[in-house]
Amino acid sequence: xxxxxxxxxxxxxxxxxxxxxxxxxxxxxxxxxxxxxxxxxxxxxxxxxxxxxxxxxxxxxxxxxxxxxxxxxxxxxxxxxxxxxxxxxxxxxxxxxxxxxxxxxxxxxxxxxxxxxxxxxxxxxxxxxxxxxxxxxxxxxxxxxxxxxxxxxxxxxxxxxxxxxxxxxxxxxxxxxxxxxxxxxxxxxxxxxxxxxxxxxxxxxxxxxxxxxxxxxxxxxxxxxxxxxxxxxxxxxxxxxxxxxxxxxxxxxxxxxxxxxxxxxxxxxxxxxxxxxxxxxxxxxxxxxxxxxxxxxxxxxxxxxxxxxxxxxxxxxxxxxxxxxxxxxxxxxxxxxxxxxxxxxxxxxxxxxxx
Numbered sequence: 001x002x003x004x005x006x007x008x009x010x011x012x013x014x015x016x017x018x019x020x021x022x023x024x025x026x027x028x029x030x031x032x033x034x035x036x037x038x039x040x041x042x043x044x045x046x047x048x049x050x051x052x053x054x055x056x057x058x059x060x061x062x063x064x065x066x067x068x069x070x071x072x073x074x075x076x077x078x079x080x081x082x083x084x085x086x087x088x089x090x091x092x093x094x095x096x097x098x099x100x101x102x103x104x105x106x107x108x109x110x111x112x113x114x115x116x117x118x119x120x121x122x123x124x125x126x127x128x129x130x131x132x133x134x135x136x137x138x139x140x141x142x143x144x145x146x147x148x149x150x151x152x153x154x155x156x157x158x159x160x161x162x163x164x165x166x167x168x169x170x171x172x173x174x175x176x177x178x179x180x181x182x183x184x185x186x187x188x189x190x191x192x193x194x195x196x197x198x199x200x201x202x203x204x205x206x207x208x209x210x211x212x213x214x215x216x217x218x219x220x221x222x223x224x225x226x227x228x229x230x231x232x233x234x235x236x237x238x239x240x241x242x243x244x245x246x247x248x249x250x251x252x253x254x255x256x257x258x259x260x261x262x263x264x265x266x267x268x269x270x271x272x273x274x275x276x277x278x279x280x281x282x283x284x285x286x287x288x289x290x291x292x293x294x295x296x297x298x299x300x301x302x303x304x305x306x307x308x309x310x311x312x313x314x315x316x317x318x319x320x321x322x323x324x325x326x327x328x329x330x331x332x333x334x335x336x337x338x339x340x341x342x343x344x345x346x347x348x349x350x351x352x353x354x355x
Contacts (some may be wrong), residue, residue: 015043022036023037029219036204042085047197060128068124072122077112079139082176083176104145120134147180172199176192176199179192218268218283220271220289222282222283223284229282240327240338241323242342242345244320245287246319263287268281278295323348
């Protein structure tokens with residue numbers, strides 16, 4: 001009994017710590033932070049309710065079946081919500097996938113509410129005996145479906161995350177899924193929630209590290225990450241596209257640096273719209289960006305990407321000079337390819353001034 005309280009207490013402490021971190025942290029993207037914050041709050045609620053339930057049952061406080069049923073139904077409601085909340089909060093998730101995530105949660109919610117009036121899922125006798133209902137297996141299946149669907153989405157659709165981010169979140173969700181099955185098979189109360197609290201803390205720390213690779217203003221990758229990324233692609237062919245805003249100094253002098261920053265953010269957003277799932281985008285300098293494309297199937301489409309980028313740039317009112325080069329292992333170096341792209345970009349900039 002004491003061990004059960006201690007385990008739940010550890011989960012509660014981790015949840016409170018996570019809630020505080022989410023409130024104080026400004027590095028992690030707001031949508032991700034909100035997802036982690038809501039999960040931590042829900043896990044805190046569940047762990048607290050678990051202690052209340054354990055106290056009632058271990059001290060044989062009779063005639064509390066209504067309270068115990070309510071606690072259990074809240075726990076059943078929350079379980080399938082946790083993996084989805086880490087994903088649905090991302091603005092990149094399309095509305096169709098958000099609905100697909102929410103439908104089983106809504107079904108589960110209705111079942112849990114109903115079981116407080118008729119024990120279709122479970123119930124408690126006045127002597128505190130736990131009785132499973134005829135539909136007990138349904139929320140368990142729904143929880144498994146939401147976990148599996150989240151894993152499938154990460155593995156196939158979540159291109160906005162880096163592969164390393166994807167793999168890390170897959171490992172976290174898989175660990176939670178295994179703990180959920182372990183809890184159901186061996187009837188180890190609330191093991192899933194406590195392990196999920198630990199996983200969520202680890203995920204927060206990892207995401208915080210991932211976000212350190214991003215440029216604060218534009219949310220593209222920063223120069224520091226570029227330095228560590230380039231050695232990883234030395235054995236791959238790549239197209240390097242260098243871009244630079246035109247007349248930024250004139251804009252800063254006439255309208256102020258805030259307007260200049262807004263134009264840089266517009267350029268970054270346009271690049272993400274055009275190249276976000278095709279390559280890596282780095283803020284190379286003040287108003288310079290480098291796009292690295294290593295996937296062969298996109299090499300022949302670079303001109304199409306640039307044409308699309310030009311169309312988007314005109315719509316946003318951005319004037320941009322660009323140049324690109326090809327890096328081929330054993331024929332040139334990445335550094336020389338970047339210099340070539342930079343040189344081509346400045347040649348184009350001079351041509352634009354002449355015109």
